[in-house]
Amino acid sequence: MQSRFSQNGHRGFNSIRTIASLVALTAVAPAAASAGDFADTRLSFVFSDDNLLSDPGESLINSPEIDFGARDGVNFPFESLNSQDTGDETLTHIVIYKEMPGFVKNLTTDAAFVGRLSVLTEPENAFAAGDIKLRDAGSYLRARYSFTDVEIDEKTGHTKDSARQLEFTFFPTNADRFRAGYTYDLSWAGNKIFTSTKSQFATPGFRIRFDWDGFYALAGAKSTRQIILTKDNDDVANRELGAFWGGIFGLGYIGNMWGLEVNGAIFDSGTNPKQGVQGEEIISGGLSARISAFSEGFKPEASIDYRLYRNNDDSFEASNYFLRKPKNYEAFTWRVSIEGNWLTQTLADFETLGQTKRIDAFAGALRADFYVGKLAINVDLVYRDLYFILFNVPGLDPYYALPKDSDSTPEIMFAVKGEYWFESTNLLPSLQFGIQKPASYRGRVSETINSSELAGGKQTVAIMDSSTLIAFPSGNEPKEVYSIKAALRWDLSDMMSLIGEITYQYDRNQLGRRKDTVDFTAEYFMRDPHVLGLGIFAQARF
Numbered sequence: 438m439q440s441r442f443s444q445n446g447h448r449g450f451n452s453i454r455t456i457a458s459l460v461a462l463t464a465v466a467p468a469a470a471s472a473g474d475f476a477d478t479r480l481s482f483v484f485s486d487d488n489l490l491s492d493p494g495e496s497l498i499n500s501p502e503i504d505f506g507a508r509d510g511v512n513f514p515f516e517s518l519n520s521q522d523t524g525d526e527t528l529t530h531i532v533i534y535k536e537m538p539g540f541v542k543n544l545t546t547d548a549a550f551v552g553r554l555s556v557l558t559e560p561e562n563a564f565a566a567g568d569i570k571l572r573d574a575g576s577y578l579r580a581r582y583s584f585t586d587v588e589i590d591e592k593t594g595h596t597k598d599s600a601r602q603l604e605f606t607f608f609p610t611n612a613d614r615f616r617a618g619y620t621y622d623l624s625w626a627g628n629k630i631f632t633s634t635k636s637q638f639a640t641p642g643f644r645i646r647f648d649w650d651g652f653y654a655l656a657g658a659k660s661t662r663q664i665i666l667t668k669d670n671d672d673v674a675n676r677e678l679g680a681f682w683g684g685i686f687g688l689g690y691i692g693n694m695w696g697l698e699v700n701g702a703i704f705d706s707g708t709n710p711k712q713g714v715q716g717e718e719i720i721s722g723g724l725s726a727r728i729s730a731f732s733e734g735f736k737p738e739a740s741i742d743y744r745l746y747r748n749n750d751d752s753f754e755a756s757n758y759f760l761r762k763p764k765n766y767e768a769f770t771w772r773v774s775i776e777g778n779w780l781t782q783t784l785a786d787f788e789t790l791g792q793t794k795r796i797d798a799f800a801g802a803l804r805a806d807f808y809v810g811k812l813a814i815n816v817d818l819v820y821r822d823l824y825f826i827l828f829n830v831p832g833l834d835p836y837y838a839l840p841k842d843s844d845s846t847p848e849i850m851f852a853v854k855g856e857y858w859f860e861s862t863n864l865l866p867s868l869q870f871g872i873q874k875p876a877s878y879r880g881r882v883s884e885t886i887n888s889s890e891l892a893g894g895k896q897t898v899a900i901m902d903s904s905t906l907i908a909f910p911s912g913n914e915p916k917e918v919y920s921i922k923a924a925l926r927w928d929l930s931d932m933m934s935l936i937g938e939i940t941y942q943y944d945r946n947q948l949g950r951r952k953d954t955v956d957f958t959a960e961y962f963m964r965d966p967h968v969l970g971l972g973i974f975a976q977a978r979f
Contacts, residue, residue: 478529485972515852612642612659621740632707633663668716696729713791723780731772763858798824811858822847843880863928940970
């Protein structure tokens, strides 16, 4: 048994190693490094309870009593559709950036080391709560050739992107910012499209992009290393590392008041480990498209998680999600976009041992933003079918297609949010209403010796996301979830705010558990559908 001393020593070593890494980065940074080299910093102090009506142990997804610290339950699934983060994290990105003109006229070269530092609120692998987890967040090398004379941004001193340019970008270790799709929660072809969880290797990549007066075209590739599984267990290549590749392409036109874009990808995602189809390739691919219309001078929304970080705030000033100052438009301003995604993948056939089959996955979204003076209204409608939600797993019973005699329903989400900025008092009240119909599955799951963690037989399962599956008691089916949130933000400065939130959900999918009085095992039942949450935040962003 490992001693408590050795456990604490191991955690301490991780913390010391992280601090040493930061010291080393500071030592090699230019002498002129400043606080501006730490970009997109968020410090969040949270006092919350995701369900004031539930005590610990009463619900399937445990709800601790009210305390300090962030928790997932105070955020709805439709609140951060265009970001990988929910907004209440404590984190920063350290960006060591350098730009220099090339030896060829109108050629600009730049590079950035981008590290993401996250303060963990819960234990994670070898890290303890409160430890700082450091990872690469999209470091890159880039060369841009402008077909016109280059312009310098007076505010930042950096070379502006040209309307006519050719760009080469290389990601040495992490190409996750290079994706297909548009809204972040519907995007795909990120690093997780590679299936192996046993070998967590880097995923480098490159991208070539050509821009000409609103038209653009791009192409690129990324690769990783994973364990190879071959059909022949005596093959010398079996269970050795192999290289797996994927390619992404796209083109589009963004005009003065409209845009049309399409992109796609194809990946050799890995090999199937299941009995009978061991060694079969998992080929993943698809197409995404978006049509946008907007007020003159406006642009389609782009997630900050696609952008290349530099050591100034121009990246997240251009992103709605990270813009601190509330919006104030003198004239009516609007933006509407419709996007669709079709994905395909080869998985094991559930009915026929030794056979694979191609499955199709679909998702779409309608998104709209309207601004009238200091009033902002946002509308989202999202559709994702079961295969799309589980695309990176892949599948409900991993690596298997769904049985023919099963039934599944898609996830549908609708949300509308309104907020108004009282400039004289720096108050920003908002009200948000949403409906989520969870994706569900009704049917058999694998009972083979190489099955998933799901029990055999027929079940009804609600799929809240790719990692949250709720098996329902017999006779119960997933139902719509109605949510409402009222919030008040008081800005103390351009960087610091106090935020109060009250959330209410009418969720008839709430499972409770109690001890059976006969055999003392856990018994699940449908509990009270009312969920009342509270959150008070002190937050700084810079």
